[in-house]
Amino acid sequence: MLANLPQLIIGLADLVAAFLFLYGLQRMSSPATAPSGILMAGFGMVAAVLASFLYVFSVDAAAQPHLAVNIGLALIALVAGGGLAWLSGKRVAMTAMPQMVALYNGMGGGAAGAIAAVELFGNKTQGATQLLVTLLGALIGAVSLSGSLIAWAKLEGVIKKPLRVRGQQIVNAAAMLAALAVAGVILFASLGGAPLLLATPTWIYIFFGLALLFGVLMTLPIGGADMPVVISIYNALTGLAVGLEGFVLQNPALMIAGMVVGAAGLLLTLLMAKAMNRSVANVVFTNFGDAPKQVQGAIKGSLRPVEASDAGIAMRYAGKVIIVPGYGLAAAQAQQKLYEFVKLLQAAKVEVKFAVHPVAGRMPGQMDVLLAEAGVPYDMIFQLEDINDDFATTDVALVIGANDVVNPAARTEKSSPIFGMPILNADKAKQVYVVKRGEGKGYAGIQNGLFYGDNCNMVYGDAQAVLVKMIEAVRGLGAAAA
Numbered sequence: 001m002l003a004n005l006p007q008l009i010i011g012l013a014d015l016v017a018a019f020l021f022l023y024g025l026q027r028m029s030s031p032a033t034a035p036s037g038i039l040m041a042g043f044g045m046v047a048a049v050l051a052s053f054l055y056v057f058s059v060d061a062a063a064q065p066h067l068a069v070n071i072g073l074a075l076i077a078l079v080a081g082g083g084l085a086w087l088s089g090k091r092v093a094m095t096a097m098p099q100m101v102a103l104y105n106g107m108g109g110g111a112a113g114a115i116a117a118v119e120l121f122g123n124k125t126q127g128a129t130q131l132l133v134t135l136l137g138a139l140i141g142a143v144s145l146s147g148s149l150i151a152w153a154k155l156e157g158v159i160k161k162p163l164r165v166r167g168q169q170i171v172n173a174a175a176m177l178a179a180l181a182v183a184g185v186i187l188f189a190s191l192g193g194a195p196l197l198l199a200t201p202t203w204i205y206i207f208f209g210l211a212l213l214f215g216v217l218m219t220l221p222i223g224g225a226d227m228p229v230v231i232s233i234y235n236a237l238t239g240l241a242v243g244l245e246g247f248v249l250q251n252p253a254l255m256i257a258g259m260v261v262g263a264a265g266l267l268l269t270l271l272m273a274k275a276m277n278r279s280v281a282n283v284v285f286t287n288f289g290d291a292p293k294q295v296q297g298a299i300k301g302s303l304r305p306v307e308a309s310d311a312g313i314a315m316r317y318a319g320k321v322i323i324v325p326g327y328g329l330a331a332a333q334a335q336q337k338l339y340e341f342v343k344l345l346q347a348a349k350v351e352v353k354f355a356v357h358p359v360a361g362r363m364p365g366q367m368d369v370l371l372a373e374a375g376v377p378y379d380m381i382f383q384l385e386d387i388n389d390d391f392a393t394t395d396v397a398l399v400i401g402a403n404d405v406v407n408p409a410a411r412t413e414k415s416s417p418i419f420g421m422p423i424l425n426a427d428k429a430k431q432v433y434v435v436k437r438g439e440g441k442g443y444a445g446i447q448n449g450l451f452y453g454d455n456c457n458m459v460y461g462d463a464q465a466v467l468v469k470m471i472e473a474v475r476g477l478g479a480a481a482a
Helices: 002-027 034-057 065-092 093-121 127-157 167-189 198-220 224-247 252-275 280-285 308-316 327-331 333-346 366-373 384-393 463-481
Strands: 320-325 352-354 381-382 396-401 431-436 456-458
Touching: 002 034, 002 252, 034 065, 034 252, 065 093, 065 280, 093 127, 093 224, 127 167, 127 198, 127 224, 127 384, 167 198, 167 327, 224 252, 224 280, 224 456, 308 333, 308 396, 308 431, 308 463, 320 333, 320 366, 320 384, 327 333, 327 366, 333 352, 333 366, 333 463, 352 366, 352 384, 381 384, 431 463
Parallel strands: 320 352, 320 396, 352 381, 396 431, 431 456
Antiparallel strands: none
16 A cells, blocks of 8 residues: 555645646736735646656666766756746746746747657657657657747847748648658658668657757747737647647656646637637737738828827726827836826726737737736726727727737728727717827838827827826816815
């Protein structure tokens, strides 16, 4: 009985980890319970890691003299990785969160690829099924690793422009087919096929090289506007790779965590593609992010700038205000000032709501997290489908740093690259104020007809500086009344 105790404890720890992963994910479905959900999933990961270390007591240490060395290296890696993650998580700015997510996602794919490499180089797989699943996990994990690193480089500004060449899709397809062909060679040789020109380990190195190359080639041509979709795609791939390697290792915690992450990433990809009016096939198999092939027609009218104080006072005397946050709000780190302004409006009996577009910002959910960080109550934040009809009865719409997600061209101009994309109907409000640092275009590279509308005024400046002026103007009204 005592001899089987370590195995029983490992099984129990895996079960606890799996339950905490699922329970944590369920808690993450609501912003109100998401923090506790993240904590529960974290406890699940602790249980899974402890189960891995308990493996030492379930094997014959004398038969594996290298085990003590491996345990020492694992502890060093755990301390180093945990310390770096803690420090970077504490210090990372909200604007850099997409880069951090891309890096962590790549690390997950790399970990799955590393597990597969150990299995392949050590000839630890048993039978064709396990070997095939290991190769598939290795391929997906390596693609996720290199693709996520390129995504990070684009978001960080290390790679400033999409890199495209003629016939790029053919090159990409050739790299993928070559990787699959080499996987077939490895499978054939491992199952007792004919002698190979190269040793099996050499083929494994070639296989990983081609997989990493494909991840790079697939991500290089993608434009910045599509980075949210890219991140969700690689998130799904990482989860799938982890789940496959969990199957090979017969590890329930890895299988469940991988399947959950993969399914969530796939669902998020579908939602993001729908929000951009694109199919997943269009995202994966075309040079998405390309510049529009048709020239946009000239927009009639002119931009009408106003002072921030005038816009603030107008909202103070409005009955209903809807605020549309965008990446400019995150870049200015102005979410705290925005909520301070909102509380002044609420004190004056103004009804205030927030309208969030699914692809606002540079990663899914970035605006929701940004507003939650400032303490905005969850019942004030509404998604596109829940609030779009309210704009027609709204006195003032305040757009802060958003562009393409409020561009009416998506409804009216068939030549526009964003035609058909669901947008927030900010242009239907009685009055619109747009806070922007300048007259630049959005990620889609097109002008926004909303800015030239008769009901729209521009408030130029950094979002935080603009909101400070609005706050001062509204408070000045109170002081004058007193």
